[in-house]
Amino acid sequence: MIEIEVQNETHQNVHRIKAMAVPRIGEGIRLREPSGQWASYDILDVWYQQAEFGEIWVPYIHVRMTPDDMRTASVGEANPLVDKGQQVPIEDFLKKFEGDHEHEPVKLNLDLSEDV
Numbered sequence: 001m002i003e004i005e006v007q008n009e010t011h012q013n014v015h016r017i018k019a020m021a022v023p024r025i026g027e028g029i030r031l032r033e034p035s036g037q038w039a040s041y042d043i044l045d046v047w048y049q050q051a052e053f054g055e056i057w058v059p060y061i062h063v064r065m066t067p068d069d070m071r072t073a074s075v076g077e078a079n080p081l082v083d084k085g086q087q088v089p090i091e092d093f094l095k096k097f098e099g100d101h102e103h104e105p106v107k108l109n110l111d112l113s114e115d116v
Contacts, residue, residue: 002059006031009044010065022046022059028066039073040066 001018008014011034023029023043030038045062065073 005058005060007060007062008041008064009062010041010070023061029063031063033073039069041069042066 001020002022003016003018004022005014005016008031017031023046025043025046027043028040029043031041033039041063042065043061044064047060048057049060050056051058
């Protein structure tokens, strides 16, 4: 395993990943977003710097989110049809339809036999 330092231009942060091989310029990789979702990134630059100890060269990559994923992320954030300020817990939402009384589940007969 190779530890690679990733400089993320999209989020302006730096973190490390472990990989089997160092990707090349122009290749794409999938990285986890801060939101937990996966997104595609383009490799913009690859370089190596000598470590502070010994004759070891450490790989660095510079990445930016692909244009398609960038559009998808920005559409999700700025969707005028979704007002996230109106979010309510599901229990409160269901109370509008069920009323204050306790809901009784409907009994289903799942017996598929031919005997009627």
